[in-house]
Amino acid sequence: ADGKYTIGYDNYFMGNSWSVQLAAEFKAEAEKHTDKVNVVYVESAGDTQKQIANIEDLITKKVDAIITTPTSPTALIPALKKARAAGIKIVLLAATIKSQDYDALVTVDDVAFGRTGAEWLAQKLGGKGDIIALNGIAGISTSDDRFKGAEEVFAKYPDIKIVAAVNAGWDYAQGKQAVSNLLAANPKIDGVWSQGGAMTLGAIDAFEAAQRPLVPMTGEDNNGYLKRWKQLEDKGFDSIGTSKPTWLGSEALRVTIDLLDGKAVEKDMVLPVPTITAADLDKFVKPDLSDSFWAGTRLTDEQVKATFAN
Amino acid sequence: MLPRGSIRTNLLLGLPALLLAAAIVAVAASWSGDFFAAGNLGNLVNRVLPLSLAALGQAFVLFAGRIDLSVGSVISLSTAILATTSTSLGWAAVPLVLVAGLACGALNAAGVIYLRINPLIMTLASSAIVKGAALILMPTPGGEVDYTFYDAFYGQDLLVGWPLAVILLAFLGAFLLFGFTRFGRRIYALGSDDRAAYANGVDVRRVEWSVFLASGFFAAAAGVAVGIKILSGDPLIGDSFTLDAIAAAVLGGVALQGGRGAVPGVLAGSIALVLIANAFNLLELDPNLQQIAKGLIFVVALMLFMRGGVRRTA
Amino acid sequence: MSTSAYLVRMRPAAASLRAVALLVLLLVAFFVSAGLFSPLLLLDNVRQAAPLGVVVLGQAIVLMMGRLDLSVGATASMANIVLCAVFAGDMANTGPAVALTLGAGALVGLANGLMTTKLRIPSFLATLATSMIVAGLVVFFTGGSPRGAVPAGFRVVTEAWLFGFVPYSALIWLALLVLLMLLVHFTMLGRKMILSGANLVAARHSGIPSDGLIVLAFVLSSLLAATGGILVSAITGMASIGVGNGFTLDSIAAAVIGGALFSGGVFLPLGAMAGALILFVVQSLLYLLALPPAAKFIVQGLIIMLALALASFRKEKSS
Amino acid sequence: MAMLASPLPSDGAAPARLAVSGVSKSFGSNLVLRDVSFSVRAGEVVSLVGENGAGKSTLMHVCAGTFPPDGGTLTLDGAAYRPASPQAARTAGVALALQETAILPDLTVAENLLFGAEPRGLLGLIDQRRLHRDAETVLAGLGFALRSDRLGADLSAAERQMLEIAKAIRLAPRLLILDEPTASLSSHETELVLKAMARLTAAGGSVIFISHRLDEVMEAADHAVVLKDGTLTLDAPRGGFDRDDLIRAMVGRTLTDIFPARPATLADRPVRLALDAAVAPGLKPLTLDVRAGEIVGFAGLEGQGQRPLARALSGIAPFTGGTIAVDGAAVPVRSVSRGIAAGIASIPDDRKHEGLALDLPVRMNVSLFALSARSRWGWLRQNLERTFAEEARRRFAIRSTGIEQPVRQLSGGNQQKVVFARWLAETPKVLVLYEPTKGVDVGAKTEIYRLVGELSAQGVAVVLISADMLELIGLSDRIHVLFEGAVTGTLERADFSEEAIMRLAAGPEGAAVHAA
């Protein structure tokens, strides 16, 4: 009515700082476009059933576009089909579905995410050694895809053996518990492939508690992890911070507006995985900002402080 | 006219949920033009379907004074089975899913009856086991349910269609069962007082078997509804149903200590729960407040029931 | 009183003994699959199990009163948020941080207690409602991004070891356990709580202020849940939403594995401790075996079943 | 003493309705029935008596299929009879009305009464209207004043008991077993039950009737069977035993006088308890005194204010107006604990719900007040508890395997003794007794009466609210009669008689109502 676009934003989850920052990036971007867009927020709390209902309610509200992060690669397909049939543009943010029923996808491929870390680790170990893998949650595609990417890589190195792959829920405490026990059972662990920074932190603490020398580990771009890495650098610790940047959240809005404006948009914007290595670590770590904050951001330091304080 | 007897008391227990649902409809309809949009009513029926079926199964168990925490996992497993078999079996996959649901119910019953494990803990354990089974069958969401299932069952997502028919049929059947059959009386009797029920000739084991089987069956039926809705399988999708089904039943006046409550209340409770979330979205209320509101509504509704007084046994 | 009498009183019930036996069995399996026996590893598991263990104690108290507390998870999660926010990473804030966290916890317990006694809402529902409200409040006030952190100095609570082999968190757990055991089994207050739990009406007829005792039990449970949340915070060092959610079901399972009865009147702290350790060691064992996730759930479920089947083994069928 | 009869009828004609032969049963290591044999003929009432815990209920549970015997056999009308469940027994024609009643709290009276036999109509669905009609017919036939649409949970103990009896009688069983059916019934209701038994036997049915009221036994029994410690000690036909024989067989000795002697006058004693215009819901303003050492009884038909009075005195449902004074000082009995603090102890009538924590051991159930009085700094003194519990078990002759046995496993009468033991840990100033000997055997009763006598001799003011006329007459110094919440008359000891009480109990138009 007011000539603005109405965009439905489905906040898929509020349970960790990454998902919070993803939503914050979107909001920050939306504030720049208040003249052009109205946003209707819905909250899925990690519950696929709820997400489907939310999409349907957004259809009922006749929004012009829906931005959603599917919590299941398949379950949402019928609902999204319905939305598109109603003329609503669908933009998938940070996760995809196993069909073509969307108008744009803005993400970093999780398989590539897993692969990137694995390649770095394999090189670092000179193509041989015993490693452990720390995964997220069984049945969630992010977790499965990342591990799939990693396994593809390790399969090419016959001398690299995954002695244990466990689910630690992207969680620090679970990561630490898992690694403590695995260390006790395995006198030789040469590397840790982890698909989440908090779990890598847990792994580091477990190694230190067991007084075992640190080994190469893959990490992520969360500030808490980067700070720790920085501290440990002079002890010879080496890592890689693979990133699924939260600025995808702002990018999704830009893409959505382009779509609604009728501009040509690349359907699958699958960005290469940004990485942080020892060489550029200093560029990304922010010693004065919160541990919760993620480096792959378009937020200003002030906005970060407003979101996470310290 | 309400029939004399305990049915009347039980029906009255469902009244607050009904009033709550009506109030939400009134508020949502007067503040949002979208509420009565055809699409919305159809969506609501489709959402009530799996929740109310799961809650109905739960009600069997609750009436008997037991509880079933495995409902969510059974729903997940059901979608997984449906999505792995429906392409080859067609509609024959549905009875297969229902049989699997019965098997889960049988596991619960066996644990409760033969191993004498408390139902809360037994179904908590079986919930993990069934979830494991779902993950074995389908480690990540996928599989396929053909679109013809959706078309045949949900059709155009209208108010009047198969989902409504299934709800009405299931609840009418259950209403007659609990209100007017000896079998229903036995279930209430068991929930009312185990020892007295046994002394009155109730075959406790048989009733326990049947309520857990019923719960498994209805959870599987809910799983079929979910599976057709998502046209795929998902080993985690059912998790939230467990607590929601209990909440719906309880909101509808079913007493957790057993023996009290009626089937219409369960339906009213399910409708109320679905409406709360819908109203929040349509009215664009802060989604962060939704959980708080749900909790408060719960407290208020429960206060209304409790005014009637609790049984004197501790 | 003579020492022997104390010992008689401390003698755990059969259910606790069975829980302990199962625990030993699991530990054997654990160390066999680890390929070594290390007391330090054992203690490390105890150290990490402490938060759950502390929460279970509270749940056991509520179960003793014939009630159930489904809000312990939400309360522990909230404790983590409040603690980190008040701490703001500065050791100087220890006093207020801990006090405010426990205070917030006590409020939850008070709400639970008043709802079950004054409003006569069954505890299952009252605490379910509280847990929704508490979790909702946390999301509402933090907007999903909780602030602050636990200073490194405070983290010794769970991360450091006394004399290098006694984890502080284990000591805290044990101290709380002993305190509660003393309260319940060695004071008049505790005796009155047991009597209320076993038969509320009879307790009222004997002039026992049952309502007050139920409120007290819920407050204790929430305080212990908040303490569990503090311990978890010391482990993770940071604020995140929902860190304690798993405690709700785990605490009930652990308490019941340890011999608690839903019908009330029983308090077996040693059983509760064994129950918490069982759940934790199963988890560790599963990490160790690196089973596929599906198998993990199945084994977990089977162990809980086994524990309870053992507990009801030989129990005479009541006529 | 009568000879022990053989389990089979001696006349050799028709086989016995029920023949019990060599039955034994133990719970854990507790041998409850030892080689018990007796039989019941068609058309006969057999009374089973014995002390609390003698094994009566256990024996009846065996007969009614609740659990099987460990050894021995049963026959029913000559055929082997081994019921696998209460339902199987009912199908075979044996119905048991439980001492502890099995009423489903969430079902109505009608639904309880016709449970499992609900009339069905269209589509095989239960016909609710006929159900209630049928139920009313049954109740009316028995003369029970019980509305068919009340919920089980709302019934009083007496009403529950009547419903339980009606349930069993409705089945028109070959053998009806009534386990203490009259324990909480008034004399009028008891008459109704005895009549129903007579009708059943007249029609060829058989009845096993358990009661601690020897009057009823003498009146109803065609045959008496006595159990002592699980062994049969008497089995004799009507005329072959008298009251003393029964008592001897039960307790192993003759009880001379079961009631304590009362002092000739109490007029010189100070007033202990004084109520002045005290009001409570269900009670009209009440003014009365109880002197130190006096036992004041309250009589009346069921539901005339006895319960409100007991609950108000104990502080459960306190007085809402007027004054209550103990030893001349006004005491606001606004809660149980205030009452206790003022020295008022009260024994509730519903021991299962109001008196005991059934799953806790005897020790914890008896020790509360003893410990409260002696705790230091809130610490519970464990040794003292043990000693006290052991002593209470001896003093009150509580039959249990020890102080650690859960109270649930004790017989009804012994449970009642546990309640007494808790309240009498400390000598109170005022003792309120509400149906103190419901379901208590004559030996235990004697004990309890002796105790009450002792306490009154020590100056305790006793309020005795009871439906048991003999108890009131035997124990009281004065009896107030309640009618519709008010005292309609008072009798002094010299004027006590059942007839005088009944006349007052029937209210102002007493004679007319009573005659009807």
Ligand SMILES: Nc1ncnc2c1ncn2[C@@H]1O[C@H](COP(=O)(O)OP(=O)(O)OP(=O)(O)O)[C@@H](O)[C@H]1O
């Ligand atoms: N389920 C049980 N478990 C263990 N012991 C039991 C159980 N039931 C009864 N007993 C014991 O068996 C004995 C006989 O009890 P029973 O109830 O048969 O006595 P009773 O003669 O009916 O007494 P009352 O006159 O008090 O009703 C008692 O000592 C009692 O403690």
Ligand SMILES: Nc1ncnc2c1ncn2[C@@H]1O[C@H](COP(=O)(O)OP(=O)(O)OP(=O)(O)O)[C@@H](O)[C@H]1O
């Ligand atoms: N052993 C006895 N010796 C002398 N008199 C007795 C004896 N037992 C009972 N009596 C007398 O018989 C009367 C009734 O006895 P009974 O055993 O029926 O009393 P009860 O059990 O108290 O009655 P109720 O069944 O009404 O409670 C009493 O008045 C009592 O004086």
Ligand SMILES: O[C@@H]1[C@@H](O)[C@H](O)OC[C@H]1O
């Ligand atoms: O990268 C991870 C993100 O995808 C998940 O949702 O939360 C934890 C992060 O480590």
Ligand SMILES: [Mg+2]
């Ligand atoms: Mg008996």
Ligand SMILES: [Mg+2]
């Ligand atoms: Mg008597």
